Amino acid sequence: MSGPGQLAFAFPPAVSYAEADFVPAAASAEARAWLARWPGWPSGRLALWGPEGAGKSHLAAIWAARAQAAVLPAAALDSAEPPALLGAARHVAVEDGDRIAGAAAERGLLHLLNLVAEGGGTVLLTGRRPPARWPVRLADLRSRLAAAAAVAIAAPDEALLAAVLAKALADRQLAAAPGVAAYLVRRLPRSFAAMQAAAAWLDRASLGSGRRIGRALAAELVALHDNRGS
Missing domain, CATH: 1.10.8 (Helicase, Ruva Protein; domain 3)
Structure with a gap:
C-alpha cells in the first residue's frame, strides 16, 4: 500500500462551492448582505473584490445557484460572443474581471453588460480590486464599471x-x-x-x-x- 507521502496534493483542488460548505465570518458579512439584496442592486450590477482565497468564487457560485445565473471567466470574453456565453440565462457572474486584457475582451464585457441590462438581468463581477481600478481603456466600459456597487471581502x-x-x-x-x-x-x-x-x-x-x-x-x-x- 502506498504511504501518505506518495499521495498527490495539488492546488487548487476540486472544491465544493455549495452554500452549505461556506463558513460565514465577519470578513464576508457585508458581501453576504449585498448578495441578499439581489435583485435590487444599483444599475443591476454588484462587484465582489478582495485578495486571492477570500471566498469570492464561493459566494459567486452560491449567488449563481440562487439566481440560475451563468458563470464565466472574464478571459472567455476574448474569444466568444456574449450571447453564446450567456445562453438562456438572464443573469451572469463574471469571474476575475480585473484580469481582462485586450480590446476584444473589453468590447466583449461591454457587450455582455449591455445585453444583460437590456434583458432585465443582473451581473455579479469578481476581482482582486474594485472595478473602478480595473485596467480598462474603453471609456463606456469604465463608466459602467465605475457605476457598479463594489463590496470588499477581507482575506x-x-x-x-x-x-x-x-x-x-x-x-x-x-x-x-x-x-x-x-x-x-x-x-x-x-x-x-x-x-x-x-x-x-x-x-x-x-x-x-x-x-x-x-x-x-x-x-x-x-x-x-x-x-x-x-
Whole structure:
C-alpha cells in the first residue's frame, strides 16, 4: 500500500462551492448582505473584490445557484460572443474581471453588460480590486464599471481558516487531534481551497495508512506541499 507521502496534493483542488460548505465570518458579512439584496442592486450590477482565497468564487457560485445565473471567466470574453456565453440565462457572474486584457475582451464585457441590462438581468463581477481600478481603456466600459456597487471581502484570518478545515474534516466524519488545524493554517496557503485540499489529503492519507490525524501526519502534508512548491 502506498504511504501518505506518495499521495498527490495539488492546488487548487476540486472544491465544493455549495452554500452549505461556506463558513460565514465577519470578513464576508457585508458581501453576504449585498448578495441578499439581489435583485435590487444599483444599475443591476454588484462587484465582489478582495485578495486571492477570500471566498469570492464561493459566494459567486452560491449567488449563481440562487439566481440560475451563468458563470464565466472574464478571459472567455476574448474569444466568444456574449450571447453564446450567456445562453438562456438572464443573469451572469463574471469571474476575475480585473484580469481582462485586450480590446476584444473589453468590447466583449461591454457587450455582455449591455445585453444583460437590456434583458432585465443582473451581473455579479469578481476581482482582486474594485472595478473602478480595473485596467480598462474603453471609456463606456469604465463608466459602467465605475457605476457598479463594489463590496470588499477581507482575506480569511487564521480562526476562520481553522473553522473551514474543521468543518471540511467533520463533513468527512473525521476529527483531528488538538492543535492540528492551527498548525496547518499557519503553514499552508491562506485560502479556503487550501483547507479543503488539506482535508481531502488527510482523509486519504489516514485511510490509507490507518493513522490518526495528528501532528505527524499534518507535518507530512506540509512537507509534501513545500516540496511541490520548491
